[in-house]
Amino acid sequence: MAGTALRGRLSWRVATVTAVVDETPRVRSLQLDIPDWPGHLAGQHVDVRLATEDGYRAERPYSIASAPGEAPVITVERLEHGEVSPYLTEDVRPGDAFEIRGPIGGYFLWRPDDGGPLFLAAGGSGVAPMRAILRHRRHSMSKVKARLLYSSRTVEDIIYRAELAGEEVVHTLTRAQPPGWTGYTRRVDAGVLREVAWPADEQPLAFVCGPTSFVESVAGDLVALGYAPGRIKTERFGATGGR
Amino acid sequence: MKRETDTGLVSRGFRGRRRSASADPARVPPGQSVTRDFPVLSAGPTPHTPLDQWTFSIENGGVLRTWMWEEFRALPSEPVTADIHCVTRWSKLDTNWQGVSVDTLLAEVDHHADYVLVLCDGGYTTNLPIDDVTGGKAWVVHTYEGEPLDHEHGGPARLLVPHLYFWKSAKWVRGLRLLDEDEPGFWETYGYHMYGDPWREQRYAGD
Numbered sequence: 001m002a003g004t005a006l007r008g009r010l011s012w013r014v015a016t017v018t019a020v021v022d023e024t025p026r027v028r029s030l031q032l033d034i035p036d037w038p039g040h041l042a043g044q045h046v047d048v049r050l051a052t053e054d055g056y057r058a059e060r061p062y063s064i065a066s067a068p069g070e071a072p073v074i075t076v077e078r079l080e081h082g083e084v085s086p087y088l089t090e091d092v093r094p095g096d097a098f099e100i101r102g103p104i105g106g107y108f109l110w111r112p113d114d115g116g117p118l119f120l121a122a123g124g125s126g127v128a129p130m131r132a133i134l135r136h137r138r139h140s141m142s143k144v145k146a147r148l149l150y151s152s153r154t155v156e157d158i159i160y161r162a163e164l165a166g167e168e169v170v171h172t173l174t175r176a177q178p179p180g181w182t183g184y185t186r187r188v189d190a191g192v193l194r195e196v197a198w199p200a201d202e203q204p205l206a207f208v209c210g211p212t213s214f215v216e217s218v219a220g221d222l223v224a225l226g227y228a229p230g231r232i233k234t235e236r237f238g239a240t241g242g243r
Numbered sequence: 244m245k246r247e248t249d250t251g252l253v254s255r256g257f258r259g260r261r262r263s264a265s266a267d268p269a270r271v272p273p274g275q276s277v278t279r280d281f282p283v284l285s286a287g288p289t290p291h292t293p294l295d296q297w298t299f300s301i302e303n304g305g306v307l308r309t310w311m312w313e314e315f316r317a318l319p320s321e322p323v324t325a326d327i328h329c330v331t332r333w334s335k336l337d338t339n340w341q342g343v344s345v346d347t348l349l350a351e352v353d354h355h356a357d358y359v360l361v362l363c364d365g366g367y368t369t370n371l372p373i374d375d376v377t378g379g380k381a382w383v384v385h386t387y388e389g390e391p392l393d394h395e396h397g398g399p400a401r402l403l404v405p406h407l408y409f410w411k412s413a414k415w416v417r418g419l420r421l422l423d424e425d426e427p428g429f430w431e432t433y434g435y436h437m438y439g440d441p442w443r444e445q446r447y448a449g450d
Contacts, residue, residue, distance in 0.1 A: 050259070105434070106434050219289070
């Protein structure tokens with residue numbers, strides 16, 4: 001199991017930014033080159049450490065947004081009063097380097113052998129590990145059926161918009177919708193989940209990632225719909241600006 | 244683009260915000276930032292065990308002692324003010340709790356255990372040396388800032404072991420299993436540190 005793979009010491013490595021992708025006006029993905037990167041599983045995260053010349057350091061965890069076998073990518077949302085995210089989304093450019101350690105985490109992850117059906121629910125930048133899972137499913141030719149329910153504020157806030165345009169993704173836009181929008185237009189609630197999530201009798205495996213309020217309500221609603229609590233894996237980020 | 248210093252890599256153009264001036268640096272372990280919020284972290288849905296079905300048990304293979312909710316609440320409670328430190332890098336200072344000392348609970352059983360495995364709703368567990376939950380260092384708390392503890396923060400009762408990373412302060416606690424040998428709990432199985440001292444930054448196995 002993944003836990004055993006993590007038993008070795010996690011050392012800090014130098015990650016060099018090789019490509020920058022502006023996903024939305026507030027969100028940027030950084031592709032990283034990390035010598036001796038041991039590879040990662042879908043759903044794991046890394047710790048990023050920035051340092052100033054006088055030795056001050058700031059560390060934050062970020063989900064890995066790329067599939068196993070691909071170069072590690074982190075997707076960072078700029079938080080208005082953040083310390084690390086403004087730097088990573090505005091100042092960093094290809095060739096810059098910072099310290100990183102990982103991959104970390106043995107629970108919020110999906111491997112093809114874990115099966116499904118997979119129901120993924122993401123709020124905002126909580127979609128990052130879901131992209132890793134969906135890509136991994138595709139690359140591994142998994143037959144497991146999967147659906148992603150993805151909540152964003154506006155169409156401009158949809159991260160990985162082109163990649164998440166397929167039929168396996170159901171969008172909701174909670175703040176504003178463009179003309180002709182046919183997706184959902186409200187926060188994810190029990191009614192939306194009843195229509196979008198796989199029926200509980202199929203014994204789905206659910207992953208929920210987003211702000212605490214989103215995760216609390218979605219995970220609770222899935223339990224109410226009959227999902228087994230032990231098959232609902234959650235990852236949250238809160239006001240500390242973790243992700 | 245980058246330079247090496249004695250302490251490692253410098254991030255070009257990163258200035259950092261330092262710690263908030265209001266926080267005493269001696270109270271904030273390395274790698275932590277002080278927050279005024281109370282973030283929520285857990286691996287799955289929040290359990291809601293009704294109080295009339297809630298019990299707290301001490302076991303060692305067999306059950307040694309069980310309290311119903313009303314019995315547990317009748318035990319002497321004490322106020323605790325503590326700084327808490329989450330492995331996800333936030334610290335919160337001067338949090339106020341009320342709860343039953345683990346000393347009070349363990350005084351009711353005869354044991355020679357060296358470790359405990361904390362048992363919780365939803366199958367969550369975490370492991371601690373007995374010396375870290377006795378001697379006035381750990382409580383089963385039911386009140387936070389004068390109010391009954393919210394479900395999302397571990398209510399009706401959670402463990403409070405403020406001197407270790409906060410995942411050791413397990414939410415939705417329902418019992419203690421007394422052990423002779425250390426045994427990894429939930430996050431410890433998934434690569435987190437067996438002990439979790441924030442002042443030594445024992446976040447992950449091997450730290």
